[in-house]
Amino acid sequence: MSDAAVGTVMAQLVYTNLEGNEFSTAALLAAEVEQEGLILPGGIQAVLSERVINPGCCSGVDDWRGWLSFLEDGTPPWMGHDPWPELEWVGHNARLCANRDDAETFTIDIPRARYIAELERVESDLRGFLHRVGAWADMMGWQDSPLLCRLLDRCLRITDPGITE
DSSP states (O other): OOHHHHHHHHHHHHTTTOOTTOOOHHHHHHHHHHOSOOOOBOOOOEEETTEEEOOOBTOBGGGTHHHHHHHHHOOOOOOOBSSOOEEEEETTEEEEESOTTOTTOOEEEEEHHHHHHHHHHHHHHHHHHHHHHHHHHHHTTOTTHHHHHHHHHHHHTOSSOOTTO
16 A cells, blocks of 8 residues: 555544544644544445445445454344345355345355455455554654554554454
């Protein structure tokens, strides 16, 4: 990720909590480390050829571990609403439905091995992001990038035991 992309993600984490018009890097980082929890809007997007299933409203990257739970115990992850994407096991495939409330909707079937490989990629990308945040915060002159990284890790549960651990 570029420095600008990292800064954009970091701003998204706190945009509703900044006082007044203070949007300096220092204000942004100070606001982040003062929060008890961080929510990162978005989620996991599924793409197969021309078919794209986006997370619904109110889904967040912070919910990514729900996709791991689905693998382990079959409990579907929270994927948001409007539309209402939904995930279920059909045999050895994870079937992702674009909108459970639309009879005309499409689905994407993901074989279990591919599902695992894609979640490993998500986990690797998030670990890379966490490393990148530390370097970005150092470059921006933030005095305690380890504290920021620990907060992000705790809120997004990036380095919790994963699929391969």
